[in-house]
Amino acid sequence: MIRLEGISKVYPNMDRPAVKELNLHIEEGEICILVGPSGCGKTTTLKIINRLIEPSSGKIYINGKDAMKEDPNELRQNIGYVIQQIGLFPHMTVYENIATVPRLRDWDEGRIRKRVDELLEMVELDPEENRYKYPMELSGGQRQRVGVARAMAIDPPIMLMDEPFGAVDPITRTQLQNEFLKLQRKIKKTIVFVTHDIDEAIKMGDKIAIMNQGELVQFDTPANILFNP
Ligand code: ADP
Ligand code: ADP
Numbered sequence: 001m002i003r004l005e006g007i008s009k010v011y012p013n014m015d016r017p018a019v020k021e022l023n024l025h026i027e028e029g030e031i032c033i034l035v036g037p038s039g040c041g042k043t044t045t046l047k048i049i050n051r052l053i054e055p056s057s058g059k060i061y062i063n064g065k066d067a068m069k070e071d072p073n074e075l076r077q078n079i080g081y082v083i084q085q086i087g088l089f090p091h092m093t094v095y096e097n098i099a100t101v102p103r104l105r106d107w108d109e110g111r112i113r114k115r116v117d118e119l120l121e122m123v124e125l126d127p128e129e130n131r132y133k134y135p136m137e138l139s140g141g142q143r144q145r146v147g148v149a150r151a152m153a154i155d156p157p158i159m160l161m162d163e164p165f166g167a168v169d170p171i172t173r174t175q176l177q178n179e180f181l182k183l184q185r186k187i188k189k190t191i192v193f194v195t196h197d198i199d200e201a202i203k204m205g206d207k208i209a210i211m212n213q214g215e216l217v218q219f220d221t222p223a224n225i226l227f228n229p
Contacts, residue, residue, distance in 0.1 A: 001190045002026040002049060002158065007058035009044050009214075018044045020214040022058070026207070028157075029188040035201040036211035042194040045211075046160050049192060050079045062158070077105075080151030080159040080189075084167045087147040088135040094120070095131045098150045105154060119149035122187075124179055141172035148180070152187075161193045165200070177203060202226065 004024040010017045019041040026032040034042040047053040049060065051072040060067040067075055088097050098116045107115075117127040123145040135143055144164055151159060165176045181204065184191070195201055201208050202222040210218040210225070218225060 001028040001063060002192065003059075003061040004045075004049075005059040005061070007045070007048060007055045007060065009041070009048065009053065010056045017056070017214050019048070019055070022214075022216055024209060024216065024219065026190060026192060028190050030206040031184065031191040031193055031204055032207045032209060033201040033205035034192065034194045034209050034211060035196065035198055036217075038196060040211040041214040042196075042211060043162055046162055046192060046194055050076055050081060050160055077154065078156050078158055080153075080156040082144075082147045082151045082159065082161045082164045084144070084163045084165075088143060088150070090135050093132045093134055094125075094138075094146050097135070097146060098153050100150070101153045115153065116149075119152060120146075122152070122183060123149045125149075139172075140168040141176055144168060144176060145179075152189075157190055159189045159191045161191060163194055163196070166195070166197075173200075180204075 002024070003026075004022050007019060007022040008017050009019040022041075022045060024032070034045055036042060044053060048055050049062075049067075051067065062075065062078070089100070092100075095116050098119060099112045102112045102115060116131065120127040120130060125142060125145050130138070130142070130146075135146070138146065144167070147164065165173045168176065177200065193204060195204075202225070205222050208218070208220060208222055208225050209216055220228075
């Protein structure tokens with residue numbers, strides 16, 4: 001589904017590549033976790049996949065097609081993106097936030113309304129209660145749920161999630177993780193999920209890619225990583 005071949009990224013001001021010769025194969029319907037210390041190249045890798053950053057070298061294939069040859073906007077129709085904290089537009093209601101991408105696609109308002117309610121239910125927020133709230137009226141956990149709902153608005157097969165549960169307290173984080181795993185069993189998206197928390201990686205991942213200083217040091221299932229550290 002997603003294949004990175006020899007991906008490197010050199011930022012002009014750095015003396016080593018932020019990402020170096022990365023090879024990664026992510027299968028359809030699986031959660032692949034990118035884990036490693038701050039600065040090891042996780043976010044850069046994620047942004048290379050949705051072409052917010054161009055790699056210095058290497059190839060990306062999405063669904064067998066060379067992603068570099070596709071129009072980035074077309075490509076992103078298939079990719080939902082969730083980031084922590086600043087993900088929501090603060091001046092827009094929950095409804096307006098979730099409606100942004102469907103509106104760019106010219107969905108009619110009736111269809112958007114139905115979809116917003118459906119999405120809010122999927123992320124376990126009561127539509128009646130939350131539709132017209134602003135982000136600042138929500139708790140951190142509720143905001144992250146809306147972020148997930150917004151990324152799923154047009155039902156993209158791929159989701160990129162950058163520390164999506166990183167900015168909330170530990171109890172809320174556990175709750176969000178459990179809810180998300182339950183949802184994933186139904187929706188079966190292909191997910192690349194960034195975290196610096198190895199416990200989160202082991203809990204959430206079908207596969208775990210451990211990165212250090214831009215390089216992939218291990219790529220395996222959580223069980224194999226636990227028993228062959
Ligand atoms: P992580 O997500 O694992 O914390 P990043 O991918 O954000 O790592 O960063 C990898 C390295 O690249 C870090 O050393 C970071 O300082 C550097 N870096 C990230 N973005 C930029 C940028 N836009 N310009 C220059 N250096 C950057
Ligand atoms: P531009 O950067 O050219 O102004 P936009 O940010 O408005 O483009 O987005 C163009 C299209 O790409 C939108 O239709 C939207 O669906 C999609 N898109 C943009 N950013 C993302 C993202 N982070 N995740 C998923 N889709 C995105």
